[in-house]
Structure formats: C-alpha cells, structure tokens
Amino acid sequence: MRRLWAAAALLLVAAVAPGWQWPQDTGFDPPPVPADNAMSAAKVELGRRLFYDADLSSDGTLACSSCHEQRHGFADSVATRSGVGDHAGKRNAPGLANVAWLPRLTYADPGATSLEIQALTPLLGENPVEMGMKGQEAELARRLKADACYRRSFARAFPDARITLPNxxxxxxxxxxxxxxxxxxYDRFRRGDAAALTGPQREGERLFRTSGCSSCHAGPHLTDAAYHRLGDPAPSDAGxxxxxxxxxxxxxxxxxxxxxxxxxxxxWHDGTAISLEDAIRRHPVSLADQDIAALVAFLHGLTDERFRTDPRLARPDTACGKRL
Ligand code: HEC
Ligand code: HEC
Incomplete structure (x- = not known):
C-alpha cells in the first residue's frame, strides 16, 4: 500500500512539474540555463512560434527565421541582410547551432552574455535596425494579445501569463x-566511430588540431568565445x-x-569570404594548398543533416491546434 502511494505521489509530481529532458546522446554536458528562465515544453513551443513570426518586426516583414534559416544551420545565404525598411545590414548572420553553450554572443558585443539579452538587439537595435521595434513594445504586445492562441500559450509558459517583452x-x-x-x-567521429569521417576529413581533423585552429575554434562547439584580431590592418568594421x-x-x-x-x-563577420578556402586563407597562417583542401574537407564533416531537417526546429504548421 505504501509503495502504491509513493508511486501515485511520483506520478503527481511528474504531472505538475513536467521538467525538461535534454537529449542524452550528445557527448557533451547540458547547457547552462539562467535560474529565472527554467526550460519547459510550453515555453519552447511558444518560443518556436515567436521565432518564426514576422509580427515581431515593425512592418511585419521580418521574423528571426528570415535571417536564421534552418536549412542554412540557422544562418542565411546573403552577406549582410537588410533590416526593416531597407536599413542596411552590417554583419553576416551566424548559424545558431549550440548557441546555448556560448558565453558571449555575436561578433563583437561583450554585453551579449545570454540569449535573453541578445534577442533584444534584433528586436530593438538601432545600429543596425533589424526588426525595428524600438519604442513599439506596446504595439508588439497588442499584436500578440489579439491572438487567443498566443494568450493561452503565454499562460501555459509563464506563471504571470503576461505578454511582455521579458517573457x-x-x-x-x-x-x-x-x-x-x-x-x-565529426560528432560520430568524436564518439569513437573513426569511419564517420572520410580519409581526407580525418587528415583535415588532424591538421585542425596541429595547425592551431582548435586553439580558438576550441571544444565541442568549436569556439573559445574570445575576441581575436586576425590581422586586417584597416578594418572597415571596427569590431x-x-x-x-x-x-x-x-x-x-x-x-x-x-x-x-x-x-x-x-x-566572415561581413560575409565577404565567398568560400571556405577564402575564409581559411584570411587567417595569418601559411598552409600548403593540399592542407587547405584537407581542412575544407574536414569543415564539411561538421554539417549535421539531422539538425538541418529536425522537425522540432522547423516552422510550426499549427499553433493551439490551428493551422498557421
Ligand atoms: C535582419 C537579419 C536578422 C534578424 C531579423 C535577426 N537576426 Fe540574429 N543575427 C543577425 C546578425 C547579422 C547577427 C550577428 C550580429 C553581430 O555579430 O553583430 C545575428 C546574431 C544572432 C545571435 C548570436 C549568435 C552567435 O553566434 O553569437 C543570436 C542568438 C541571434 N542572432 C538570434 C536572433 C533572434 C532570436 C532573432 C529574432 C528576435 C534574430 N536573431 C533576428 C541577423 C538577424
Ligand atoms: C587566433 C584565433 C583563431 C585561430 C587560430 C583560427 N581561427 Fe578561424 N576564426 C577566428 C575568428 C576570430 C574568426 C572570425 C573572423 C571575422 O569574421 O572577422 C574566424 C573565422 C573562421 C572561419 C569563418 C567562419 C564564419 O562563420 O564566417 C573559418 C571557416 C575558420 N575561421 C576556420 C579556421 C581554420 C581552419 C583555422 C586553422 C587553420 C582557424 N580558423 C584558426 C579565430 C581563429
């Protein structure tokens, strides 16, 4: 009888505190999560809809996903995309794979230390203007409140149920x-499957470590998240x-x-490197052509097709059971 009660209590806890399960098979630790923004399925589902919603931009033309497209690893395919109203873009959109682990976000803003802080830049930023919502926070809330599904989703995701910029x-x-x-x-290779990389890719992986690449493109997420000058003597972008x-x-x-x-x-930060070879050659290292070719082959081994096509990250078809 006591065991039955214990089982019932456990079930109850599971029902009221659904918790969050990180994938177990990644080969790296779960990412840090701010204490005041615990993960939940309801929050993630809401965030996914918001990420794909152009109502988050002043003229309704740009969603986060306009510049961060899943098929491009959540980067895009242009050098620098304009914001709303044809405000010129300044930098190239980076991919977003594993951003949860990066302690410093974007190319040159040491204040962007969390995804919560960073998201304010595309929404409200003025240098450059991206989504153009500065001064229009009330309008943003008004738009989302007009949608009954959003009202329900915010209520499920947040104790205060409010449709506010912080939420x-x-x-x-x-x-x-x-x-x-x-x-x-490369991940399968790291987990012990030597055949996951081709011969040239394995040679590139070796060079990546022995030529110093991995001192900056370090660890499983391939960045030290630190700032470096790679030698452009008169950069047009001061960084x-x-x-x-x-x-x-x-x-x-x-x-x-x-x-x-x-x-x-x-x-490159300005999207001016038109090939991986070009990007590598911009570093102050001298490498033989065949080494560059091996490094490029290795970089191709970093493409994660499952990530690129993961339906959980794709534009949602429905919200609250209705087609979007
Ligand atoms: C107009 C294009 C555009 C839109 C819209 C846009 N971004 Fe970005 N995003 C960029 C660019 C460009 C950068 C790099 C900026 C820099 O380094 O100065 C960036 C950087 C980022 C980064 C940092 C990635 C890293 O590696 O450090 C994150 C996270 C991000 N964006 C999330 C978002 C979210 C969330 C939205 C929607 C609220 C959004 N972006 C909307 C272009 C865009
Ligand atoms: C001293 C640190 C450092 C080392 C060593 C280094 N990189 Fe980089 N790498 C960077 C920085 C910083 C950037 C961004 C430069 C910019 O956009 O202005 C970058 C950019 C790149 C890019 C372009 C990425 C993108 O999304 O635009 C590639 C590809 C790359 N590095 C590969 C390599 C390879 C291969 C090596 C070894 C031969 C290497 N790096 C060594 C710091 C480094």
Whole structure:
C-alpha cells in the first residue's frame, strides 16, 4: 500500500512539474540555463512560434527565421541582410547551432552574455535596425494579445501569463537552447566511430588540431568565445572597440562556432569570404594548398543533416491546434 502511494505521489509530481529532458546522446554536458528562465515544453513551443513570426518586426516583414534559416544551420545565404525598411545590414548572420553553450554572443558585443539579452538587439537595435521595434513594445504586445492562441500559450509558459517583452525574449531563448547539433559526422567521429569521417576529413581533423585552429575554434562547439584580431590592418568594421572604447580592441571579433560552417556561407563577420578556402586563407597562417583542401574537407564533416531537417526546429504548421 505504501509503495502504491509513493508511486501515485511520483506520478503527481511528474504531472505538475513536467521538467525538461535534454537529449542524452550528445557527448557533451547540458547547457547552462539562467535560474529565472527554467526550460519547459510550453515555453519552447511558444518560443518556436515567436521565432518564426514576422509580427515581431515593425512592418511585419521580418521574423528571426528570415535571417536564421534552418536549412542554412540557422544562418542565411546573403552577406549582410537588410533590416526593416531597407536599413542596411552590417554583419553576416551566424548559424545558431549550440548557441546555448556560448558565453558571449555575436561578433563583437561583450554585453551579449545570454540569449535573453541578445534577442533584444534584433528586436530593438538601432545600429543596425533589424526588426525595428524600438519604442513599439506596446504595439508588439497588442499584436500578440489579439491572438487567443498566443494568450493561452503565454499562460501555459509563464506563471504571470503576461505578454511582455521579458517573457517574449525568455521564450525565444528557451527555444534557441533546443537548437542542438550533435550528429555531424565529426560528432560520430568524436564518439569513437573513426569511419564517420572520410580519409581526407580525418587528415583535415588532424591538421585542425596541429595547425592551431582548435586553439580558438576550441571544444565541442568549436569556439573559445574570445575576441581575436586576425590581422586586417584597416578594418572597415571596427569590431570590439565600438563597444569597449579600447583601442587595442580595434578589429577584434569573437571566434565564431564552426558547427555547420559549410552551409552558413558566405563567411566572415561581413560575409565577404565567398568560400571556405577564402575564409581559411584570411587567417595569418601559411598552409600548403593540399592542407587547405584537407581542412575544407574536414569543415564539411561538421554539417549535421539531422539538425538541418529536425522537425522540432522547423516552422510550426499549427499553433493551439490551428493551422498557421
Ligand atoms: C535582419 C537579419 C536578422 C534578424 C531579423 C535577426 N537576426 Fe540574429 N543575427 C543577425 C546578425 C547579422 C547577427 C550577428 C550580429 C553581430 O555579430 O553583430 C545575428 C546574431 C544572432 C545571435 C548570436 C549568435 C552567435 O553566434 O553569437 C543570436 C542568438 C541571434 N542572432 C538570434 C536572433 C533572434 C532570436 C532573432 C529574432 C528576435 C534574430 N536573431 C533576428 C541577423 C538577424
Ligand atoms: C587566433 C584565433 C583563431 C585561430 C587560430 C583560427 N581561427 Fe578561424 N576564426 C577566428 C575568428 C576570430 C574568426 C572570425 C573572423 C571575422 O569574421 O572577422 C574566424 C573565422 C573562421 C572561419 C569563418 C567562419 C564564419 O562563420 O564566417 C573559418 C571557416 C575558420 N575561421 C576556420 C579556421 C581554420 C581552419 C583555422 C586553422 C587553420 C582557424 N580558423 C584558426 C579565430 C581563429
């Protein structure tokens, strides 16, 4: 009898605190999650809908997904995309695979230390203007409140049930934390399947370690999340100095993750590198042509087809049972 009660109590706990299960087979630890934005299925589902919703931009033309497309590893295929109203873009959109693990986001903003903070930049930012919602937070809430499904979704996701900017960015962050790439050929290789990479890719993997690439493109997410100057003497984009005001930071950019890098081109902070070979040659290293070819082959081994086609990350077809 006592055991029955214990089982019933357990079931009850499971029903009221659905918790969150991270995938178990990734080969890396679960990501850090801010204490005030616990993961939940309801929050992730809401964040996914918001990520694909162009109502988050002032003129209804741009969603997060306009510049972060799943088939491109959540980057896009243009050098720098304009924001609303044809405001010129400034930088190339990076892919979002495993952003949950990155302690510093974007190319050159040391203040962007969480996905919650970062999401305010595309929504409200003015340099450059992306989604153009600065000063229009009330309008944003009004639009979402007009939709009964959003009202229900916010109520399920947040104790205060409110449709506010902090809740919007919290849901977006929770969804982005589920953008987990752990099934590239390189991941299977890391987990012990030597045949997951081709011969040239294995040679590239070796060079990646022995030529110093992995000192900056470090760890399972292939970035040290630190800022480096790779030698452009007169960069048109001043990089980190814009935020810190320190002259030594001129031309410094955060090491991008190389996950899915073969499908996130064009490359470089300004999208001016038109091939992976070009991107590698911009580093101050001298490598023989055949070594560059092997490194490029290795970079192709970082493409995760499962991630790229994962239906849980795709544009939702329905919300609250209705077609979108
Ligand atoms: C107009 C195109 C555009 C839109 C719309 C856009 N982004 Fe981005 N995103 C970018 C660019 C460009 C960068 C790089 C900015 C930089 O480094 O200065 C970026 C960077 C990021 C990063 C940092 C990734 C990393 O590797 O550090 C995240 C996370 C992100 N965006 C999420 C979002 C979310 C969430 C939305 C919607 C609220 C959104 N983006 C809307 C273009 C866009
Ligand atoms: C000193 C640190 C450092 C080392 C060493 C390094 N990188 Fe990078 N890498 C960076 C930084 C920083 C960027 C971004 C530069 C920019 O956009 O201005 C970058 C960009 C790239 C890109 C383009 C990524 C994108 O999304 O645009 C590729 C590809 C790349 N590196 C591959 C390599 C390879 C291969 C090696 C070894 C030969 C290497 N890197 C060594 C720091 C480094």
């Amino acid at each position: 919007i960015v919290a849901a977006l962050a929770a969804f982005q934390r589920t953008m987990i790439s752990s099934d590239a050929p 980190l100095v814009e935020q810190t005001g320190l002259e030594e930071d001129r031309g410094r950019f955060r090491t991008p993750s190389l996950r899915n890098v073969a499908i996130t081109g064009p490359w």
